[in-house]
Amino acid sequence: QLQLQESGPGLVKPSETLSLTCSVSGGSINSNTSFWGWIRQPPGKGLECIGSLYYGGSAYYNPSLKSRATMSLDTSKNQFSLKLTSVTATDTAVYYCARRVLGGGYDYWGQGTLVTVSS
Amino acid sequence: DIQMTQSPSTLSASVGDRVTITCRASQSISSWLAWYQQKPGKAPKLLIYKASNLESGVPSRFSGSGSGTEFTLTISSLQPDDFATYYCQQYNTHNSYPWTFGQGTKVEI
Numbered sequence: 001q002l003q004l005q006e007s008g009p010g011l012v013k014p015s016e017t018l019s020l021t022c023s024v025s026g027g028s029i030n031s032n033t034s035f036w037g038w039i040r041q042p043p044g045k046g047l048e049c050i051g052s053l054y055y056g057g058s059a060y061y062n063p064s065l066k067s068r069a070t071m072s073l074d075t076s077k078n079q080f081s082l083k084l085t086s087v088t089a090t091d092t093a094v095y096y097c098a099r100r101v102l103g104g105g106y107d108y109w110g111q112g113t114l115v116t117v118s119s
Numbered sequence: 120d121i122q123m124t125q126s127p128s129t130l131s132a133s134v135g136d137r138v139t140i141t142c143r144a145s146q147s148i149s150s151w152l153a154w155y156q157q158k159p160g161k162a163p164k165l166l167i168y169k170a171s172n173l174e175s176g177v178p179s180r181f182s183g184s185g186s187g188t189e190f191t192l193t194i195s196s197l198q199p200d201d202f203a204t205y206y207c208q209q210y211n212t213h214n215s216y217p218w219t220f221g222q223g224t225k226v227e228i
Contacts (some may be wrong), residue, residue, distance in 0.1 A: 047206055048162065049156075049217040061219040063120075096162055103155025103169060105208060109162035 004110040018084040022097030040093040125221035142207035
């Protein structure tokens, strides 16, 4: 059974960089049938895709983030990460990591981690 | 971005009711659509993928249909555990990233 777990600071100051890691257990992130993604949900609002990463290193980002997002894979630790630069209060959200398989939806999710941007 | 529009935004229903939620895409996404259920404080749960395929372990009272730009999620007989918010998501291709979600439909008593 695949399990995903987000980790990182719960509080980030405005203009700084938000850094999160997703640890994957029960399966390898080095899979040619899996996409690894970050999705966020501001309090009381809907879901927004931040980025998607394929095992070969190809990354796709939401243009609305204006190039502030960077994702990377660490196959040695079976983890993937997200960095979001120049954060503002509008980046306050629950951040989820998740897995998608080819042809399918996001079938495995982390529990989510609330990140608050505040001074 | 491909825009996904769900209707209704809120749905009041009773146990045993047949419930239908609609999702419309701003352009054709073939059958690349997923449905999720989310309860407060929890991560979304995948119910349906590729428009009509039931995810393993999901009760058969959930079903999905549609293709192109119009899709529906149907709950044949609403159960107490089904009161939640439901989201559709398109995942057409990487060329259509971001894989956008609908705004959600809250199913309440």
